[in-house]
Amino acid sequence: MCLSELQENQKGLIQKINGDSRFISRVVSMGLPPSSPFLVLQNDGRSPILVYSHDTMIAINRKECMQIDVEMA
């Protein structure tokens, strides 16, 4: 499943990031490398999704969320 399919307050684990190397290096350096646990702070179905991982709150556009595979934890 992709990142935006998780609901608010659900925890997840990053499985795989798809995209070009630029996108991957951005996501990784921001604090979401594969196998990081995270918590969905906000997902209102329209705005970018807010997740919390490695002590950091990160906002990700819904389109970009489609490129991030996760599993529920």
Place this chain on the structure above:
Amino acid sequence: MRTIALLGQPNSGKSTLFNALTGSHQHVGNWPGKTVERAEGFFTQGEELYRVVDLPGSYGLTANSAEEVVTRTYIEHGYADIVCIIVDASQLERSLYMLADFAGVKSPVMLVLNMMDVAEQKGKKIDVEKIEKILNIPVLGFTASDLDSYPKFFETLNRALEKKAKISSEKIRDIVEREGEKSHVENLKKLEDLIASLKFDNRERFWVASKLLENDSLVRSEVETAVTPEHWKEIKEILDAEGSDGGLLTGEAKYRFVSEVLRDASEGEEKSMKLSRFDKIATHRIWGKIVAFFILVLTLAVSMMIAVPIIASCFGLQHVAEPLVVQMCEKFGWWPSVASFINGVIIGGLSVTVAMMSFVFAILVTFGLMEDTGYLARSSYVFDSWLSRLGLHGKAFMPLFSGLACTGGAVCGTRVLDTRGQRLFAMVLLWSIPCGSKVAVVLFLASVFFGSAAPLFGLVYVAMIFASFWLSSKLFGNKLMPVNERVGMIMELPPYHKPHWKILLKTVARNVWAVFKKAIAVIWFVSLLFWLISYSKDGNVEHSVLYTIGNAIEPFTQIFGMRWQLFISYLGGVFSKEASLGVMSVVFASTNDAFSLVSRNAAGANLGEMMRAVVSIPEALAFIFASMFNIPCVLAMGTTYRETHSLKWMLAIAGYYFAISLGLAFIVYHIALWVL
């Protein structure tokens, strides 16, 4: 002299450290041949002079944007005597990624764990000594905003300069080999073998191979030119097979390295995180925007409150000073032109500049506060979807909106943007956003000629501004913000912090002073120019150079529907919008006042009547539309010059708006002639 390079992620407190270290001994310019801002400063400790280079912030060392290329190139060439990596102690795991990405660069390094106070408040216990022992480089627990803690910084710095300790990539390699998927690890090893014969100054081979695997463009081209074509073919095969997965392997290993470092050195269970009540509102799709608007309007109101008394006293003093100057000149028997020069150029220019600096000050303070506290990121989050259509980051909303108060101040406010391309583009857009004075002048003119239809011009104006945004993004957008450098919105919302008033106010004061110096130079130059061509002994415009020039070029300006009086009023508008009306009252109403660019009581009472009598409707339309997109004012030119650090860019933006406004005047005039 020793050189210290500051390397850190955004929001790590890097600029606080930079400002506190160097104070007023700073120089901001551009990196040679790059559209990236270069900030460096100096300080002395004991006998030694130090240079501090503030490298553009980035989350890692992979070179994706122009800023990141600058940082990377500087780091990998080892230009600095010491690299000082600054990380946020309250977000240690994430921000130590920079250190992990650095491991393998053979430069002496020290690590600063900044915001220890915040980390403590969050209940984190960090054993600095232990981290130092594990990494074997000097490490400092620090709070950059606490000015009393700097002796400790210098002590660690000296230790680092003496020890020249480096950080190797060995542990990361171990992790890769231990944990990585076999096929990827094999590929990484093969890459290392293929580049074994090459020499990499200042970098370990494993570091280069990892960056190659991450598909880093700088390393790719470096290796491609250095190896034999056969080797490159093999390398390329591996890279193609890896695709973008290579970055995941090394990225994961780097985080594992960080957590191994921290395993025994940091305590404090991550509290179950919840969005704070304020953040729930601040990041809400609708409420968030309302809050941001509210804060901005409040900001503008406060700037007005600061600005209005200063402006009033400036112009009040000007009224006092001017007669004194005239008296003095009479007393000493100087020519009247001297008095006119002192009043018109020196005093007039000074009072306009000082008055407008209050806007610059207010905007820089409020933006600084928003950035310091972390709110700016929230407002960027809610407005990103609007601005990303133009290719801009959501952060641009704040400076663009404040353009409604003062273009010049807002130009300084574009500093909140991260890349120079974004800043330049925001400045281009800002010049078309009308400040209060511009709106007033346009609506005044519209009501003079079109009476109750004037509000219609307001609507057309708004539509035209959005059209100009579109045009600007077509013309400048791709050049300044290459599409392949845009990554969509993946942004950090930093935790809220208390603002550091002392450092903030000091930094703002320094910046305002720097802006003032540039602006006054431009303003004096332009006033001198206007004064020279408009001076006439008897105050009659018809005896000035301006009149002669105006008449000479009238056949040309007529193309745009502007007779000479209108055209020089238009040129007066380059100085300020009020000046545009001031010029009009001189040339149309023949008020015979000394020709003044800065007179605030510009529009004489009968100006409207006089103009209606001579100016035709098509001419009026041409002039109104030309005024809409005229150069905002000389202060906007001055601040743009200062903020772009480039006369070329300032002139390019000015030329662009000249072209738009005259082009528009041309179109409107000829359509009106044809229709009416």
